[in-house]
Amino acid sequence: MEFSRRAMLGAMGGLAAGGTLAALTGKAIADAPVPAAMSEGKGGHFMQMGGEFSWKPMKLDPAECAPVAYSGYWYKGFGCGYGVFYGIVGMMAEKYGAPYNSFPFSMMELWKGGVSDWGTLCGALGGAAAAFSVFFPRKEAIPMVNELFRWYEQTAFPIYNPGEAAQGVKGVLPTSVAHSVLCHVSVSTWCHETKLKANGKERSERCGRITADVCAKAIEILNAKIEAGKDWKGALAKQESVAGCTSCHGKDKMSDMQKGNMDCTPCHSGSDAVADKFHDHPQQ
Amino acid sequence: MEFSRRAMLGAMGGLAAGGTLAALTGKAIADAPVPAAMSEGKGGHFMQMGGEFSWKPMKLDPAECAPVAYSGYWYKGFGCGYGVFYGIVGMMAEKYGAPYNSFPFSMMELWKGGVSDWGTLCGALGGAAAAFSVFFPRKEAIPMVNELFRWYEQTAFPIYNPGEAAQGVKGVLPTSVAHSVLCHVSVSTWCHETKLKANGKERSERCGRITADVCAKAIEILNAKIEAGKDWKGALAKQESVAGCTSCHGKDKMSDMQKGNMDCTPCHSGSDAVADKFHDHPQQ
Numbered sequence: 001m002e003f004s005r006r007a008m009l010g011a012m013g014g015l016a017a018g019g020t021l022a023a024l025t026g027k028a029i030a031d032a033p034v035p036a037a038m039s040e041g042k043g044g045h046f047m048q049m050g051g052e053f054s055w056k057p058m059k060l061d062p063a064e065c066a067p068v069a070y071s072g073y074w075y076k077g078f079g080c081g082y083g084v085f086y087g088i089v090g091m092m093a094e095k096y097g098a099p100y101n102s103f104p105f106s107m108m109e110l111w112k113g114g115v116s117d118w119g120t121l122c123g124a125l126g127g128a129a130a131a132f133s134v135f136f137p138r139k140e141a142i143p144m145v146n147e148l149f150r151w152y153e154q155t156a157f158p159i160y161n162p163g164e165a166a167q168g169v170k171g172v173l174p175t176s177v178a179h180s181v182l183c184h185v186s187v188s189t190w191c192h193e194t195k196l197k198a199n200g201k202e203r204s205e206r207c208g209r210i211t212a213d214v215c216a217k218a219i220e221i222l223n224a225k226i227e228a229g230k231d232w233k234g235a236l237a238k239q240e241s242v243a244g245c246t247s248c249h250g251k252d253k254m255s256d257m258q259k260g261n262m263d264c265t266p267c268h269s270g271s272d273a274v275a276d277k278f279h280d281h282p283q284q
Numbered sequence: 285m286e287f288s289r290r291a292m293l294g295a296m297g298g299l300a301a302g303g304t305l306a307a308l309t310g311k312a313i314a315d316a317p318v319p320a321a322m323s324e325g326k327g328g329h330f331m332q333m334g335g336e337f338s339w340k341p342m343k344l345d346p347a348e349c350a351p352v353a354y355s356g357y358w359y360k361g362f363g364c365g366y367g368v369f370y371g372i373v374g375m376m377a378e379k380y381g382a383p384y385n386s387f388p389f390s391m392m393e394l395w396k397g398g399v400s401d402w403g404t405l406c407g408a409l410g411g412a413a414a415a416f417s418v419f420f421p422r423k424e425a426i427p428m429v430n431e432l433f434r435w436y437e438q439t440a441f442p443i444y445n446p447g448e449a450a451q452g453v454k455g456v457l458p459t460s461v462a463h464s465v466l467c468h469v470s471v472s473t474w475c476h477e478t479k480l481k482a483n484g485k486e487r488s489e490r491c492g493r494i495t496a497d498v499c500a501k502a503i504e505i506l507n508a509k510i511e512a513g514k515d516w517k518g519a520l521a522k523q524e525s526v527a528g529c530t531s532c533h534g535k536d537k538m539s540d541m542q543k544g545n546m547d548c549t550p551c552h553s554g555s556d557a558v559a560d561k562f563h564d565h566p567q568q
Binding site for chain 2: 044045046047048049050052053054055068071072075076077086090093094099101102103104105106107108109110112113114115116117118119120121126129130132133134137138141142145146149181182183184187188191192197198199200241244245248250251252256257258259260261262264265267268269270273274275276277278282
């Protein structure tokens with residue numbers, strides 16, 4: 001098999017572009033990404049093989065991928081973000097090979113426990129948002145993330161039930177609505193409402209099932225986006241609290257000191273959860 | 285140039301392992317990752333080129349990479365997470381080629397505004413945590429993340445000053461300590477304390493400089509980790525609030541309903557910021 005010197009010696013001294021190699025495998029890849037010129041920014045930095053956002057998104061079957069996401073959650077304990085991301089980009093790799101299969105998937109373990117156990121963004125959502133951003137720049141990814149995150153905030157989880165394939169706990173699990181995309185709030189709310197332990201098997205199972213739920217919803221959004229193209233818009237409106245608070249807190253408004261789109265309610269309602277826990281706590 | 289059929293036809297029909305291709309470029313890569321067998325989980329899923337966590341971390345110079353991270357923040361508006369991640373993994377790609385240069389870097393735009401403008405985890409921290417997880421599984425990545433995140437919570441930002449190379453606003457910027465790793469809290473606290481706008485040029489510049497700060501600190505941690513190996517431990521202890529709260533809220537404790545390692549204070553101290561903002565607000 002012959003390679004031209006030009007094809008092999010990229011500007012960065014490394015891999016040839018994905019599309020070229022894909023062609024070499026002899027596997028037909030319908031609509032595989034065309035290798036674009038190496039993108040490059042100021043001073044020779046910010047080069048990217050194939051160009052930015054050059055990987056083509058492929059439609060997937062949520063019913064096929066959700067169980068893979070659930071299994072991915074348990075696979076070596078890689079967790080929620082890995083499960084969702086593999087259930088999307090990994091499934092494209094299984095079906096279409098390059099360039100998807102060059103991704104170092106294990107890095108998505110990053111999201112476990114809301115990023116390395118810190119309880120920030122729910123890792124299942126993080127894995128999905130990361131998958132969207134493989135394919136779409138922010139102007140197109142943000143509406144997709146908005147739709148997914150708003151759906152998550154108001155949905156009673158978990159929905160998915162793996163039946164006999166359950167790897168943690170079998171059977172129906174109690175649900176709760178998080179009203180938040182944060183792992184810490186989502187888990188603690190569920191524990192508070194169900195009286196189940198944050199470090200218990202049921203909680204692990206719950207998060208595994210949410211991994212399947214988020215993967216399926218993300219694929220639904222991805223498929224709709226691929227179908228509709230640039231102008232795709234989600235169905236869910238801005239949360240009532242965000243719409244209300246940003247009517248004063250925003251660009252050119254009375255008080256421009258707010259950043260973000262999370263539901264404001266869990267942390268700014270003066271609820272019992274955010275009351276002073278450093279004095280007279282727990283109450284006798 | 286000759287390729288064996290075996291080398292080109294991977295189990296997933298795509299790219300050959302990074303090390304093989306790197307050798308083909310003719311560029312000497314000292315200690316380049318050795319291509320391992322394709323990892324594979326149950327039912328043929330979870331395959332990964334070169335095996336999991338097979339990319340080898342390389343030492344970098346924080347003083348060289350921080351300005352690149354700062355430039356990356358501004359490059360096409362890709363933002364904080366892209367800047368930090370490119371300042372680490374992108375710099376390895378520039379210096380060593382494959383497999384680092386196969387990464388679809390633009391996906392790190394994901395982190396902008398705390399993940400697609402949602403204000404969750406500070407994207408600079410997200411980009412750094414993602415870079416750690418490219419190389420290290422959770423048992424080794426978590427201490428690195430703990431050190432970086434705890435340092436961030438208690439540091440007055442921004443520190444970095446690009447001087448004449450400033451792309452937003454030149455000169456010294458006022459600082460604040462976030463006491464939180466969340467973008468929303470970090471930005472709003474800075475705006476509240478400095479009276480500067482969340483949507484202003486100074487705030488953009490601040491976040492660009494924090495991108496450089498976090499990149500430099502992350503590389504310091506990465507270099508120390510590479511030097512010390514498996515047993516590396518950070519210097520910063522658990523925050524006082526987390527140590528206190530988890531003495532009751534944790535595994536086998538009185539109340540196991542807490543997940544995460546964020547400083548508890550900003551949201552659980554009953555401060556003015558978390559008081560009821562839905563009634564009698566703003567106060568007359």
